[in-house]
Amino acid sequence: MQTKRTTVYRHTDLTRLLHPSSVAVIGASTRAGSFGERVLHNLQHYGGRVYPVNSRYERLGEQKCYPNIGALPEVPDCAVVTAPREAVEEIVVECAAAGLGGVIVFASGYAETGKDERIAQQQRLAAIARESGMRIVGPNCIGVVNAPLDMRVTFMDITPIPAPRKHAIGMVSQSGALGMAVAQAVVRGVSFSHVLTSGNSCDVDMADYISYLADDPSCAAIACVFEGMAEPERMLVAAERAWQRDKPLIVFKMATGEQGAAAAMSHTGSLAGTHAAYRAVFRRAGAILVEDFEALAETAAFFAKARPPKARGVAVVAASGGAAIMAADRAEQFEVPLPQPSDAVRDVLMTHIPEFGSARNPCDVTAQILANPESLNACADALLGDQAYGALVVPQTYGYAPSAKRIPVYDSLAAKHGKIVCLAWQTEWLEGPGVREAEESEHVAFFRSMPSCFAALPRVLHPANATRPGRQRLSLRLSIRGKRRRR
Amino acid sequence: MQTKRTTVYRHTDLTRLLHPSSVAVIGASTRAGSFGERVLHNLQHYGGRVYPVNSRYERLGEQKCYPNIGALPEVPDCAVVTAPREAVEEIVVECAAAGLGGVIVFASGYAETGKDERIAQQQRLAAIARESGMRIVGPNCIGVVNAPLDMRVTFMDITPIPAPRKHAIGMVSQSGALGMAVAQAVVRGVSFSHVLTSGNSCDVDMADYISYLADDPSCAAIACVFEGMAEPERMLVAAERAWQRDKPLIVFKMATGEQGAAAAMSHTGSLAGTHAAYRAVFRRAGAILVEDFEALAETAAFFAKARPPKARGVAVVAASGGAAIMAADRAEQFEVPLPQPSDAVRDVLMTHIPEFGSARNPCDVTAQILANPESLNACADALLGDQAYGALVVPQTYGYAPSAKRIPVYDSLAAKHGKIVCLAWQTEWLEGPGVREAEESEHVAFFRSMPSCFAALPRVLHPANATRPGRQRLSLRLSIRGKRRRR
16 A cells, blocks of 8 residues: 555655654644543653644634744644545645645545555655655554653643653654554553654655664664555565664554454555564564564664673573573573572672572572571672673562562662673562662663563674674574675 | 472371471570561461470560570470471481471471582481471471461561461472562452461472462462472372362462572482473463463462353453453454443443443443443443453553442442453553452452463353352363363
8 A cells, every 4th residue: 555665755755754953733722621632631741842733713722823834933843634525735835835844644445445545645655655655554543642852742632741761762654553552551660752653654654663763872872663564565664674783673563464454454444464474574684573552662662771791601590480480481481591699699699688588590599588587689689790690570579669669679680790680570569669769770671571582682682792792683583684785 | 409209288187287287496595586486477477376486595575585495385286396497306306206297397407508418418307397297398498478377477667467368379490589579469458367487398399389278278279389299190180189179270380590599409309391281281280370470469369269160251441442452362362252331231331421432242341440440340330240350350441539429339349240350550650549449359350461361361251160069271271171081
């Protein structure tokens, strides 16, 4: 359904659209629940200039309202078209003629209906973009969020996204709802720079978004919920670009089966393609694939915090023998080495661990930490100091207030040793004490799932990632690149 | 490490231990952080009589303290021994002589150390139990919780567990920390009747606990975190007993690999056995195995709420096309049929769904529900009324306040049609609005993971489960039973 296009937009091609100094809201309104009202509401803290446009009003609340794009005091960088489908094309033509950088179209009822005239209608939008150089997001999308600008161009009743931290995630998704679903991790402290949804992608698509974020300084990793597209090779170009910039790209691919692929066609008019083909494309480009939607946010947050590894081995320290067993199970499953500590480190562990614990790896300090709370920290310090380990996994089996106080300790220990601590959250108190502290820490990664944690670790700790500053991919990946280049 | 024992205790064998009218706290104390102080604190709302026992005190706060078991005004049903290992054996002998129903031993340092004299020490405890008829829980355990009595015999700083609902889960675990970790789902509204931890299981073990809960009216399903045991056939007997009582048994088996098995030996002195062998044992007995620890609580809660199915098919209704695709993907993966609705139901759906949605199964009402909030409820009602469906899956992609109001609607619709609604929670706001309402509803099951949801559905909806009141197992299971009986 997308127009054939071989190039993938670069950051500068999309800057006016996605990082605008001014936004026009076409179809602005005060009617509660209308798209125009919702967008105006969501833009109230936006760092740029907002221009309500609606010929029916001279004012909207305290704001001046303009009859059309031509009446604005400047040519805005970006406009959002909240009008119904019937009115969209004329507005988009007008915006292109006025020289806007980009428009965002919410209206549905295009290619996703499968009807010929609606497909043609979408193709006309694509042609306007192609011929004018103005970029178009959508149609059939829920918009975009740029956290550094607090620009929320969406009709969703969206959770505000605070200014991004150093380890922020850039989120891209064809499905608006699923992109926003992941981004709601902000509620527990996960940092996001953008939520970019593409809907039917008549012009700007997932590949363009990834390319944009690859060159955007506000995110440290890119998370992607992906259905499919007409030209998978575009995704390869975008993923390559992210890889070149040392920006990890973490992908959840859906529409993996026949039923899902059929649903995707009716959802965003996307060709899902075979799951195997896409996996190959992403792997070849060094992207990290997650098998479960639930693993996306935590895996992306981990990669956003990871540093070049100092060793391939992983240490585990727990106050629960059961959790230590689960860690060992998953290490074996995902082929993560759990080497034993050096004699010197073992001696330190033995001074803190009772005889019925385990001064080995995995290390079990036992429930004795209730009587001796410092023992866990001392063991964590010793293990992080052992050159056999590139990361430390700390299963957290119980949520209670004192747990939260350990997080800054883990964070400073990880920083001191230049390594990362993975908090493997085992309690069903899903947002218990310590979760927010972990998400907000620069050197502590939060995993709700032990399998997700041990699936992600070898991707970061592989020796190939230590040879160059910044993040790299598996040597498997490097050799495939090498082969491709020799052709 | 366990004493060889062929019988599995029945409910009456364990009633005085697990549902006592009186509990003696041996080693009671007011020293902050001590086991004795913590247990007394946790028993403050217990519905029975508490007797602090410690020869060093005449009073503890406002309570009279007794010098020894013999000095109590009655023979208590149960005692908890908070003393260190060196003092345990003498106390246990004294309790047995006094005629107690059971004792719970916290002390560690027995068989899990791997030392011969400690193994012998544990075996002597087992011998006391065997010879006296007094039951012993532990050693090396964190205790037990009985929610109907609000009896919390544990030293953990435990989240209070409210009185169980009709769909309460009985939780059993060798690892105390992991049992409590699952039970912390109470924070979001999951109902539990018991948390029973067994530690080294010198006498009472996991099989006995399961047998007890099979006959206990306060739980509707049993959740089990299991490492391993010396005699797996005991687990088969217990699981059979649960099956006979139509009480679903949901098991997470850990120590699946070599490293994990080694850790299990050092944790509770358990023989992990091969994963495959245990899987066979559990499957043969009709238990439901989950592959991920995170799936245990939600799968058990689902089985606790499930009714005999009216059909094998599943309907999906979402306000997000992306979520509909993910549901279709997982239905295919787990071979759950998603039949199309009848013409009559389809006509109803079409009156509520815009042309760019999908009036099929999976059904996508689209973001139009923002403008027309009732459409989702109307579609849910129509789909639940279609005889092709035994259950309805509703993906929830976004957490915002109005979502919570839909839960009672789903609950009453499910009740009206005698079916279950599964809320597939896709947002990363893990405890957002609606989670508690769903957990507390009798006919709405909460799943944090779409794969867990579609893995569980066919176990409930299989036609074999409709032939007999109450819950049954897969026909696979029935045929295996048949074969076994013919031998």
